[in-house]
Amino acid sequence: SILAIDSLRPSGAHSEQTDVGARARGLRSERAARDMAVVWTEAPEPTSDRRAFACRALLTRLGPQPAMNGWATYLPAELRERSANSLCGGAGAAPDDSDCAGAGAANEGDASTAENEGSRQTTCSSIACIGAAAEATMVQELSEESVSSGPPSPLSAPWTPPGTPSILGRIWWLSQDASGCRVVQDALDSGEVVRRAVAAEMKGHIAKAARCPHANHVLQKFISVSSPQECQFVIDELLARAGLVFQTARHRYGCRIIQQLLRRCPVAQTQSLSEWLLVDAQALCCHSFGTYVMQHLVKHGSEDHRHRITQLIGRQASAIGQCSSGCAVITATMQCGASDQTAWLARSIAEEQGLLEALAVAKHGHAVALLVLQTLQGPDLCAARDRLLEARVNLHMSRYGYSVVQFLEGTRSAHPASAGA
DSSP states (O other): OHHHHHHHSOHHHHHHTHHHHHHHHHOOSHHHHHHHHHHHHHSOOOSSOOSOHHHHHHHHHHOOOOSOOGGGGGSOHHHHHHHHHHHHHTTTOOOOHHHHHHHHHSOHHHHHHHHHHHHHHHHHHHHHHHHHHHHHHHHHHHHHHHHHHOSOOTTTSOOOOTTSGGGTTOHHHHHTSTTHHHHHHHHTTSOHHHHHHHHHHHTTOHHHHHHSTTHHHHHHHHHHHSOTTTTHHHHHHHHSSTTHHHHHHTSTTHHHHHHHHHHHSOTTTTHHHHHHHHHTHHHHHTSTTHHHHHHHHHHHSOHHHHHHHHHHHHHTHHHHHTSHHHHHHHHHHHHHSOHHHHHHHHHHHHHSTTHHHHHHTSTTHHHHHHHHHHHOOTHHHHHHHHHHHHTHHHHHTSHHHHHHHHHHHHHHHHOHHHHHO
16 A cells, blocks of 8 residues: 555655655554654645545556456447447547647646546446446346246245135145145135135045144134035045044044034034944043044034943943043033933942042042032932042042032032931
8 A cells, every 4th residue: 555655646755755665564563653654744745636645546547448347248238338438438439639639738737637537537437327227228137027937836926915816726735834824724714716726625635634733724724614515525535544533533633623523514414424433432532632522522413422422431431430531521421411311320430439539539530520429319419428528538638629528518518408318
């Protein structure tokens, strides 16, 4: 930088500052730099032109550019012509002889100033011309490309608001994605056209969609907003393969699909589905996910279904009552069943040795114990109460058993005659 600055100074000042420049190149400390700056400010400066020497140095280096730069070869043909014309003379016209003669008659300092000023104006106008032309050409090319290219591919197009035809043709692909499944679910609220498209594209994928952590939500939403007739293909695909209904009922996500079908479709439509569930009802009652399917079957199934489940629980009360999942099915059966079937089931549970005491101290079992006490009457109720009161110490030690003891004490004070008997 110091060499470049020295080259820009007048000849008179150059000899006086040679030793200052040499000393400045050898100094490294901040104090020496400050001393150099003081000496520099005391040096004589040209009085004719006080403009910044950095700008003059840059303009001198740029100067007129008769030859085209290397990067300009990548420009289009018309831009290369414009840049060449502007670099050689602004508008492409050669200077007159009179202008050259007038410039030669001027003094040396004015000629240098005029040359630098002209170079600066020529360079700025050239850059502006090239930039404007390049921008216009780029806009034209982009507009032509957008017209000729046509609509984007369905897989590359961005997602649009729900209900638009943009999801058509890729519903199954979107349903398997965490964000895409929400787009399809929102689109299902648009109307019958989207529901038919979803049904058409989901056919053949029901078994996989029921086990998918994202597609199962799309299938649930479709069942909840569609008519039972539109959901028939879902039932048909579940029944198409032997054992698929049982596997789906025991699956973390698949059990939700069967619950939705039992809730939305009439009993006659889900008859075959329910028969497959009753083939191994005990295993489903004790399963962590199958229990929800059996509870929905009890609530939304036919009277025959509830009767058969009640008979199964009565025969296997000890096995089903030992697990929390089975207790939930027993509770649903006693709440939704007929009075005679519920009374028979309560007596069956009370007659099992040690079952009622075990249910009374369990988290889900104490609700079954309370329902049994509320259902029993007469001697059956007295016998069940006496058995529980004998185990009062153990019941008081349990949070759930304590609620059963409070119920027993309340019924005894309300019915003293039966308590004395």
